[in-house]
Amino acid sequence: METTPKVDFLGMTFDLTVVGASLIAAIIVFVFVMWATRRREMVPRGVQTVMEMVIDFANSITKLAYDDKRAPKFLAFTLTLFLFILVANQMGVIGMVTATVTEPIPALGLEKDDHISLLKSPTADMNFAFAFAIAIALFANFMGIITSFKNYVKHFINPLGIIHVIEEFSKPLTHALRIWANIFAGEILITVLLTKMNLAFSGLPLVVWIGFSLFVGLIQAYIFTVLANVYIAQKISTDH
DSSP states (O other): OOBOOEEEETTEEEEHHHHHHHHHHHHHHHHHHHHHHTTOOSSOOTHHHHHHHHHHHHHHHHHHHSOTTTGGGGHHHHHHHHHHHHHHHHHHHHOOEEEEOSSOBGGGTBOTTOEEEEEOOGGGSHHHHHHHHHHHHHHHHHHHHHHOHHHHHHTTSSTTHHHHHHHHHHHHHHHHHHHHHHHHHHHHHHHHHHHSSOHHHHHHHHHHHHHHHHHHHHHHHHHHHHHHHHHHHHHHOTTO
16 A cells, blocks of 8 residues: 655654544535535435435434333434544545655655555545544443442443443454454555556456445445444443
8 A cells, every 4th residue: 555644743643644634534424414415305205215225224223222212312322423533434436546755745745756646545544444433432431330320330330341341342343453453454455456457357357346435335334333333322322
């Protein structure tokens, strides 16, 4: 894979490609939702029909995880998460932008003749995937604490407590690895087909793989969103 421009700030390294792609994905989701809901009609048509289908889809996810009383409260969270991850997953498939550095740029950690990626799927970056999964894990625990602190503590103080503690680390780990590995692998193969093979031979496999990668991006967005809601539901359940 190509390198990416990075900057150091307050002792941390920021990948400008990932930051930029994340912002673009958020803007795309915001603009789409505003556009799709600005002129609502009793009989939906056009983009409003698409939006209502997406909302129904997100609503079905919440009903998988929560009871009928809690499900509507997490609809906005589920819809936003699914759309953002979906767009982020597809950016490197249909919008991958690369370039070659002609002059060294020390401030961005770039050397002459470096092949850089200016736009890619944020979810193909391990740091992004883990940060997102950890944020969801923290939010799930926060919801568990404010819902019932007594039940939250009881979940860890029992004969199986150590197993539950291990789960707190394994859940975000597997949550992040699943989406990162699938999206990263897809972009790797697309890059290889584009840069290492003659398009006369790789053209058809490339088209097939791009189609498959788009499908994988959709499935991974669905799985990521379902698991996020399941983790939250487990924390706010009064039965655990």
